[in-house]
Amino acid sequence: MNQLAKVSNFAGNTFAVWIILFALLSYFIPEGFTWIAPHIPLLLGIIMFGMGLTLSVDDFKAVFQAPKSVIIAAVSQYTIMPLVAFALAILLKLPAELAAGVILVGCAPGGTASNVMAYLAKGNAALSVCATAVSTLMAPIMTPFLTWLLAKQWMEVSFWSMFVSVVQVVLLPIVLGVLVHYLFPKQVEKSTAVLPLISVIGIVGVASAVVAVNKDNLLSNGLLIFIVVVLHNSLGLLLGFWSAKLFKLDYPSQKTISIEVGMQNSGLATTLAMTYFSPLAAVPSVIFSVWHNISGPLLATFWSREAADSETIGLGMDLSK
Numbered sequence: 001m002n003q004l005a006k007v008s009n010f011a012g013n014t015f016a017v018w019i020i021l022f023a024l025l026s027y028f029i030p031e032g033f034t035w036i037a038p039h040i041p042l043l044l045g046i047i048m049f050g051m052g053l054t055l056s057v058d059d060f061k062a063v064f065q066a067p068k069s070v071i072i073a074a075v076s077q078y079t080i081m082p083l084v085a086f087a088l089a090i091l092l093k094l095p096a097e098l099a100a101g102v103i104l105v106g107c108a109p110g111g112t113a114s115n116v117m118a119y120l121a122k123g124n125a126a127l128s129v130c131a132t133a134v135s136t137l138m139a140p141i142m143t144p145f146l147t148w149l150l151a152k153q154w155m156e157v158s159f160w161s162m163f164v165s166v167v168q169v170v171l172l173p174i175v176l177g178v179l180v181h182y183l184f185p186k187q188v189e190k191s192t193a194v195l196p197l198i199s200v201i202g203i204v205g206v207a208s209a210v211v212a213v214n215k216d217n218l219l220s221n222g223l224l225i226f227i228v229v230v231l232h233n234s235l236g237l238l239l240g241f242w243s244a245k246l247f248k249l250d251y252p253s254q255k256t257i258s259i260e261v262g263m264q265n266s267g268l269a270t271t272l273a274m275t276y277f278s279p280l281a282a283v284p285s286v287i288f289s290v291w292h293n294i295s296g297p298l299l300a301t302f303w304s305r306e307a308a309d310s311e312t313i314g315l316g317m318d319l320s321k
Contacts, residue, residue, distance in 0.1 A: 005193035015113070016293040018204050026208040027215055036209035037274065041165070043202040044271045045173045048136075050195045051112050052177015053188050055133055069124070069249055069259035073131035076243045077143050080261050081106040084235045086150045087229055096154040098221065100147075101281035102228055104269045105288050107146040109135035111201065111263040117296040119227045124257035129277050136174060139268065140166040140244065147272075155277055162276060169271060203289060206270050212285045213279045221283070229287045233295055237262035255303050263292045
């Protein structure tokens with residue numbers, strides 16, 4: 001088990017490398033990965049069940065202990081990214097399928113990787129876990145509603161069908177995971193070290209499948225989608241930080257909300273795009289998955305070093321007294 005835990009930890013730390021590697025493989029050898037596409041909802045369900053296993057009832061108590069921070073995180077999550085996506089779709093005159101795909105990414109809840117990034121950035125790790133959980137539990141209502149509201153001018157959106165899908169692939173697996181954690185805490189604690197490996201395999205599988213079925217679309221639209229994704233993610237990180245600063249939250253919480261807003265559950269967006277729109281509409285979420293797992297660690301590293309420098313300066317001041 002210790003060896004498997006080490007492999008899992010390594011996979012989690014090098015996630016961006018694996019997703020880029022398999023994206024390239026699926027691009028050049030698409031026939032080896034297209035078979036995964038029908039199983040994308042199942043893969044996401046497994047990932048969400050794993051997320052549920054990492055949560056406990058105590059994690060949700062933080063909502064009542066620090067409601068202001070959690071509310072600001074949730075409101076920022078479901079206003080900044082959807083509106084930025086909508087604005088980019090309008091300003092850049094994106095084709096209908098790409099516009100719907102970008103908006104769907106923006107309407108997704110926070111990504112599970114944000115918790116690790118908040119920890120590495122010396123942010124408020126407890127707030128990150130709680131904010132991700134709350135935004136994910138809100139997803140069955142908020143993601144379909146906001147997608148319908150903002151994307152309906154480009155594509156037909158069925159709120160109820162999407163609601164049912166999000167309940168099935170997100171809410172139920174998470175609730176089941178939390179329940180299993182509650183009933184079998186000791187057994188779950190022993191297995192949590194393996195969960196990053198399962199998540200990496202699942203997300204890499206989803207990304208590979210979407211790239212494989214979109215080889216031609218990537219060739220013609222790849223650069224445009226990449227530019228949109230970088231702008232979307234960067235503005236999300238920046239505006240998330242500013243929103244927390246506006247409400248006078250402490251600096252670690254500002255960093256956390258920035259990361260929470262900027263990093264999306266692109267796996268959910270991919271699943272919904274493939275189910276309700278088209279393979280092309282799923283491409284923005286796949287590229288987002290690659291990019292935010294590059295930008296997130298870069299930002300976390302910067303903030304971590306900044307915190308280390310501040311501690312060093314503070315120590316020097318204390319020693320000089």
